[in-house]
Amino acid sequence: MPQVRIVAKNFMDMVAVLPAMKLDKLYESTFICEAVLRSLPPLAKKYALQMLFIESPVIAKSFEEWVLPDGFSKHRVAIERLLQLRVFLETNDRKKETSYTMNPKFQSNMRKYLVQGGTLPREPMSLGVTVRLPTLEDLEAYAHKQWECFLLQLINSAQAQRLTNFSSSMIRVFQRGLLSSRENEAPRLTENGFQFLLMDTNAQLWYIIREYITTSEDRGIEPTDLISFLLELSFHSLGEAYNMNSLTEVQCKAIKDLADLGVVKLQQGRKESWFIPTKLASNLSISLSDSSSRRQGFVVVETNFRMYAYSTSKLHSEILRLFSRIEYQLPNLIVAAITKESLYTAFENGITADQIISFLQQNAHPRIVERVPTVPENVTDQIRLWETDRNRVEMIPSHIYEDFPSKEVFEGAADFAREVGGLLWEDSNKMRLIVRGELHQQMRDFLRRSK
Amino acid sequence: MASAPSKLYSDDVSLVVVLLDANPFFWAAGAGGGNHPAATLPFAKFLDHVIPFLNSLLLMNQLNQVVLIATGINTCGYIYDSGNGGPEGSDNVSEISSEILLRLEEFVCKDRKIGKGTERAMGGSVSSLLSGSLSLALCYVQKVFRSGAIHPQPRILCLQASPDGPEQYVAVMNAIFSAQRSMVPIDSCVVGVQHSAFLQQASYITGGIYLKPPQLDGLFQYLAAVFATDLQSRNFLQLPKPAGVDFRASCFCHKKTIDMGYVCSVCLSIFCQHQRKCSTCGSEFNQAPREPNSASDTIRKA
Numbered sequence: 001m002p003q004v005r006i007v008a009k010n011f012m013d014m015v016a017v018l019p020a021m022k023l024d025k026l027y028e029s030t031f032i033c034e035a036v037l038r039s040l041p042p043l044a045k046k047y048a049l050q051m052l053f054i055e056s057p058v059i060a061k062s063f064e065e066w067v068l069p070d071g072f073s074k075h076r077v078a079i080e081r082l083l084q085l086r087v088f089l090e091t092n093d094r095k096k097e098t099s100y101t102m103n104p105k106f107q108s109n110m111r112k113y114l115v116q117g118g119t120l121p122r123e124p125m126s127l128g129v130t131v132r133l134p135t136l137e138d139l140e141a142y143a144h145k146q147w148e149c150f151l152l153q154l155i156n157s158a159q160a161q162r163l164t165n166f167s168s169s170m171i172r173v174f175q176r177g178l179l180s181s182r183e184n185e186a187p188r189l190t191e192n193g194f195q196f197l198l199m200d201t202n203a204q205l206w207y208i209i210r211e212y213i214t215t216s217e218d219r220g221i222e223p224t225d226l227i228s229f230l231l232e233l234s235f236h237s238l239g240e241a242y243n244m245n246s247l248t249e250v251q252c253k254a255i256k257d258l259a260d261l262g263v264v265k266l267q268q269g270r271k272e273s274w275f276i277p278t279k280l281a282s283n284l285s286i287s288l289s290d291s292s293s294r295r296q297g298f299v300v301v302e303t304n305f306r307m308y309a310y311s312t313s314k315l316h317s318e319i320l321r322l323f324s325r326i327e328y329q330l331p332n333l334i335v336a337a338i339t340k341e342s343l344y345t346a347f348e349n350g351i352t353a354d355q356i357i358s359f360l361q362q363n364a365h366p367r368i369v370e371r372v373p374t375v376p377e378n379v380t381d382q383i384r385l386w387e388t389d390r391n392r393v394e395m396i397p398s399h400i401y402e403d404f405p406s407k408e409v410f411e412g413a414a415d416f417a418r419e420v421g422g423l424l425w426e427d428s429n430k431m432r433l434i435v436r437g438e439l440h441q442q443m444r445d446f447l448r449r450s451k
Numbered sequence: 452m453a454s455a456p457s458k459l460y461s462d463d464v465s466l467v468v469v470l471l472d473a474n475p476f477f478w479a480a481g482a483g484g485g486n487h488p489a490a491t492l493p494f495a496k497f498l499d500h501v502i503p504f505l506n507s508l509l510l511m512n513q514l515n516q517v518v519l520i521a522t523g524i525n526t527c528g529y530i531y532d533s534g535n536g537g538p539e540g541s542d543n544v545s546e547i548s549s550e551i552l553l554r555l556e557e558f559v560c561k562d563r564k565i566g567k568g569t570e571r572a573m574g575g576s577v578s579s580l581l582s583g584s585l586s587l588a589l590c591y592v593q594k595v596f597r598s599g600a601i602h603p604q605p606r607i608l609c610l611q612a613s614p615d616g617p618e619q620y621v622a623v624m625n626a627i628f629s630a631q632r633s634m635v636p637i638d639s640c641v642v643g644v645q646h647s648a649f650l651q652q653a654s655y656i657t658g659g660i661y662l663k664p665p666q667l668d669g670l671f672q673y674l675a676a677v678f679a680t681d682l683q684s685r686n687f688l689q690l691p692k693p694a695g696v697d698f699r700a701s702c703f704c705h706k707k708t709i710d711m712g713y714v715c716s717v718c719l720s721i722f723c724q725h726q727r728k729c730s731t732c733g734s735e736f737n738q739a740p741r742e743p744n745s746a747s748d749t750i751r752k753a
Contacts (some may be wrong), residue, residue, distance in 0.1 A: 066688050
């Protein structure tokens with residue numbers, strides 16, 4: 001399986017590359033400390049917890065004494081990560097012994113958190129001011145719809161009816177790498193674009209947020225501010241209303257963009273306006289490996305290659321269209337067939353069989369999720385076979401040699417080509433040869449000599 | 452820069468069932484001062500160590516789950532379950548601690564009421580209902596196992612203060628074996644006067660950690676450094692090992708802890724005196740009683 005090139009990396013990888021000054025500034029917020037701690041590998045978490053109430057430097061050896069021989073690589077990774085994120089600070093004393101102390105800001109923030117808990121910079125608004133808050137289901141549906149709408153716009157689908165407020169330049173930034181836009185040609189999804197669509201929502205959101213942050217500097221916004229705001233946002237209570245007054249100007253601007261992504265919902269009251277974080281927001285600080293937010297599946301694949309997708313989403317039908325032929329579309333059901341032709345177009349677009357199969361497995365309808373295998377074996381096998389079908393033809397750049405002056409020259413050339421291992425095909429009647437391209441120079445030299 | 456692949460770490464999510472010993476006799480014994488552990492570490496201080504520890508477990512991973520079960524002398528009960536508290540993500544620390552304190556108070560009152568009818572011997576040596584809370588914890592773990600495909604890795608942590616109750620021997624051993632079968636390690640942190648033979652065996656059999664912290668005023672540090680370690684990281688670390696395990700059993704007839712005794716050759720029940728008939732399986736022993744020292748079926752102190 002080819003490596004998935006779009007890796008939606010962790011937030012923390014972005015945090016880790018920040019310069020020390022900015023990083024220390026970030027740690028002024030308890031929530032960022034918490035998010036950073038949660039992102040660490042387990043062993044590093046344990047070390048951090050152990051050091052929480054120790055102020056004097058602890059020599060590196062005393063950490064190593066705990067480690068079993070098997071665990072040394074893990075230990076090194078953990079320590080490296082802690083130093084990288086400046087949770088631990090390294091000091092060398094005169095005897096050249098390395099010792100670690102915990103970042104004092106981080107330490108005091110975490111201690112405070114454990115004993116008193118953290119307080120957000122803003123309190124949820126009282127119910128008196130905010131009339132009719134959406135229920136959690138409504139909120140989730142809203143987030144879902146917003147995200148879908150954004151994705152549809154992203155892939156330039158004609159299905160997108162309502163456009164988000166993102167400027168076309170912003171959208172173009174997001175599309176970079178996902179769509180190929182050659183001159184005078186309708187933009188087409190690239191291989192990465194397809195892979196992006198098949199990822200789960202969390203990973204997709206990550207990709208977009210990362211692009212959003214990395215391009216923030218061009219828009220005159222400090223990436224640190226954005227990162228800290230986004231991390232903070234992920235700790236806001238789901239479904240509570242927060243006053244917009246409490247936001248800085250930068251945050252205000254960012255929150256409008258986030259509303260377009262479905263991360264928050266904006267509401268306007270008579271006097272004040274507020275934002276409500278959705279589930280997408282609380283997932284922001286979760287590392288990608290935790291797929292706790294997996295949605296319910298909707299696809300049933302039958303042994304006769306027919307696929308039933310119980311979904312009202314246009315995005316789903318767009319995704320299914322990538323590798324299957326849609327047969328009927330009912331209000332809540334999409335019936336499609338996986339055919340050789342539909343798969344060939346998918347393969348041509350750079351989607352691999354494994355991606356399709358894992359998509360079908362991950363999105364399996366709850367009724368068939370329990371079944372083993374979730375997708376019938378004959379279907380998965382056939383998808384893989386069709387993929388290998390395409391690889392039946394091997395392309396070798398080569399040269400054809402013809403019009404040999406005599407049979408002898410031809411045979412000599414054929415023998416030479418065979419000797420150097422480059423002969424691909426010969427026709428002695430018509431005196432034609434096909435030889436590997438990389439041997440062309442040698443062939444030319446040989447033919448010149450034999451003349 | 453080599454950053455750790457995140458996939459490998461997805462299984463450090465843990466479910467920790469903490470059994471908190473709320474034995475009033477033990478904690479009250481410290482009031483007189485002296486060398487009693489409850490004097491250096493009164494219950495309120497003990498909670499000051501335990502509650503931040505629970506918070507820190509929740510802090511480590513947002514999917515971590517903590518269940519607190521109180522062990523009384525007549526009953527035991529759930530005090531706190533992070534799984535059903537409020538919407539996800541809003542783990543407010545101050546709310547958690549006030550909820551724990553409130554529920555603990557209710558529990559202690561309930562425990563006393565139940566005990567009213569059957570007055571038990573006063574004094575500092577009344578044991579807590581460890582078998583009951585162990586069984587509650589195991590039931591909870593079983594419920595989690597059956598609830599879905601993905602579940603956190605469970606482990607049980609006993610914070611034991613009061614001495615073992617030999618009369619609970621069979622029930623505790625059964626709980627230990629069932630924990631062993633379902634691969635749930637039992638960690639034990641003994642803050643009481645003497646070592647607990649039950650918990651030594653429990654941790655030994657289930658592969659948990661047994662520790663009796665020598666300095667109780669630094670309890671949090673012990674908890675954080677040793678007991679907060681998730682099961683995956685334990686594979687790479689050297690954690691404290693007990694110097695010796697007290698394998699002594701209690702006899703089935705008088706519930707006394709014994710070094711040597713008689714064992715039924717059919718069902719392995721243990722007795723301190725010679726019996727004509729096994730009270731557990733009903734097998735008849737027709738051999739004449741012999742001196743316990745020379746008996747062939749004796750158990751030895753390991």
